[in-house]
Amino acid sequence: MTSDYPHHLPRLYVAQPLAESSEAILTDAQAHYLKNVMRLEDGAGVRVFNAESGEWLAGLMFPSKKAASVSIGKLLRAAEETSVRRHLVFSPIKKDRMDWMIEKAVEMGATDFHPVLMRRSVVRDIKSERMEAQIIEAAEQCERMDIPVLHSPVSLEKFMQQYDGTIPLFAAIERDENAALLSSLAVDGDFAFLVGPEGGFDREEIELLTAQKFTRPVSLGPRILRAETAALYGLAKLV
Numbered sequence: 243m244t245s246d247y248p249h250h251l252p253r254l255y256v257a258q259p260l261a262e263s264s265e266a267i268l269t270d271a272q273a274h275y276l277k278n279v280m281r282l283e284d285g286a287g288v289r290v291f292n293a294e295s296g297e298w299l300a301g302l303m304f305p306s307k308k309a310a311s312v313s314i315g316k317l318l319r320a321a322e323e324t325s326v327r328r329h330l331v332f333s334p335i336k337k338d339r340m341d342w343m344i345e346k347a348v349e350m351g352a353t354d355f356h357p358v359l360m361r362r363s364v365v366r367d368i369k370s371e372r373m374e375a376q377i378i379e380a381a382e383q384c385e386r387m388d389i390p391v392l393h394s395p396v397s398l399e400k401f402m403q404q405y406d407g408t409i410p411l412f413a414a415i416e417r418d419e420n421a422a423l424l425s426s427l428a429v430d431g432d433f434a435f436l437v438g439p440e441g442g443f444d445r446e447e448i449e450l451l452t453a454q455k456f457t458r459p460v461s462l463g464p465r466i467l468r469a470e471t472a473a474l475y476g477l478a479k480l481v
C-alpha cells in the first residue's frame with residue numbers, strides 16, 4: 243500500500259466483480275448510510291472491495307432518491323489469496339457480548355464463524371442476517387479483503403460428527419488439569435478454536451470433545467474468562 247492510499251474514504255464491500263470503468267450497484271443500506279448518515283453527494287470518493295476483485299477507488303452516484311451506485315476508477319490493492327483458515331467455534335451468548343466477540347474476531351482474522359448450540363447455551367437463536375451484516379461491517383472497517391464465512395448453527399453433536407479431522411480443533415476447556423497451556427503451543431496453518439457458553443461445558447460435552455483425536459484440549463490460564471474474552475484471547479494467541 244502506498245502512502246497516498248485514501249484510508250479516510252468510506253470502504254464498502256460489494257459482492258459483484260469489480261473492474262476499472264465499470265459500475266456497481268450498492269445495497270439500500272449502503273445508499274442510506276452514505277447519503278443520510280455520511281451526507282455524501284454525487285462524485286464523492288469511496289473504496290469498494292471484495293476478495294476476488296481487490297479494492298478499488300470509486301465515485302459515488304445517486305441516480306434516484308434511495309439508490310446509489312459507484313463508478314469504478316483505479317485499483318488500490320490487488321486481490322490476495324487467503325491462505326490460512328481460522329475457525330471460531332462458539333456458543334451463542336448474550337447480544338452485546340456476542341456483538342463484541344464477532345467484531346473483534348473479524349479484526350483478529352477469523353475466517354469462519356461456527357455458531358454451535360451447547361447444553362448450557364442460554365441464547366439459542368442466531369440472527370444470521372444481523373450477524374452477517376456485523377461481519378461485513380467489521381471487515382470493511384478493519385481493511386480486510388475477505389469476508390469471513392458464517393456457517394449455519396448446529397448442535398455440538400452434529401458439529402463434531404461433521405468435523406473434518408485434518409484441522410486441529412483447540413477446545414478451550416476450563417479447569418482441566420491435563421489441558422495444554424494455549425500460550426505454550428506453536429501453531430502453524432489452519433486451526434479451529436472452540437469455546438463454551440457462559441455456563442461452561444457439561445461433563446458429557448467434555449467427553450464428546452475429548453473422545454476425538456483431532457481435539458486438543460487447551461487451558462487459557464489460571465483465571466476463568468468470560469466466553470467472549472476466551473474467544474478473543476484464543477484467536478490472539480493462535481494467529
Ligand code: SAH
Nearest residue numbers: 414415416437438441442461462466467472
Ligand atoms: N461459568 C463457567 C465458566 C465458563 S467460561 C464455570 O464457572 O465453570 C466460558 C468458556 O470460556 C468455557 O467454556 C471455556 O471454553 C472458556 N474458558 C474460560 N476460561 C478458560 C480457561 N482458563 N481455560 C480454558 N478455557 C476457558
